[in-house]
Amino acid sequence: MKRKTKMILTVIIAIIGVSLIGFIVVMRNIESNLEELKALNIQDINISSVPDGKYKGSYSAFPISAEVEVTVSSGEIVDIELIKHDHGKGGAAEAIPEKVVEKQSLKVDVITSATYSSKVILKAIENALLNAVQ
Template identity: 40%
Template sequence: MRRHARLLRTLLVLVALMVALSIVSQAVYGPWLRRTADALVLSSPILSYRYPGVYEGSAHVGHVAAKVRVTLGSQGITAIEFLQRPLGNMDPLIAEVVRTGSVLVDAVTGATISQKVTLKAIDNALMQQHP
């Protein structure tokens, strides 16, 4: 009986420690993750989408990562395929980027970290263009 009580006490201490570490990590890591994602800069001007081809780009902030393959036609972005997909539904964002032909879409206002990382991955792919 005594052994079970000691084991139970040890388990409770471990659970309490895990909860405490989780709270501390969220208090530190969460704000850092948001600040870092907010600092991502989209660099590819729409005028530079003039070299048809297939380009790959990736981006990550902390544990959130995206890798994409962007297809450019003579009229702009024709397709975007995920090689590594972040959490969340990115389909509406991808549809908007293809529709507008730009990473500078209105969805950025209030965008999630996953959306910002996805846009930066697309941006990085577009920056790979060369004649």
């Protein structure tokens, strides 16, 4: 019985150890991505140079991702549909597309309580517009 108990304890300790290492790796990855987002630069694209149409764009920096569809007509952004937005506490950033449509620019203030999600959504919009002009 002692040998079986030792074996079970060894397996449990090994599982806990592997789980802890996995958790640390994931947390470092998240921390690195969030640091990258702090420095993320959003280009201000000349909307008048974008042909009329609907353009999809996406951006991901784990654990946050966004996918958008931007509609351009007569040199203006007329609609931005937020198709997908995976976020933690960044739900407030879902107001960003409306701000971009109102200002007709990607140079909008990020949502204070959702800075990272705001930047991810803006980058997805930028990527959609860049896809349109390339």
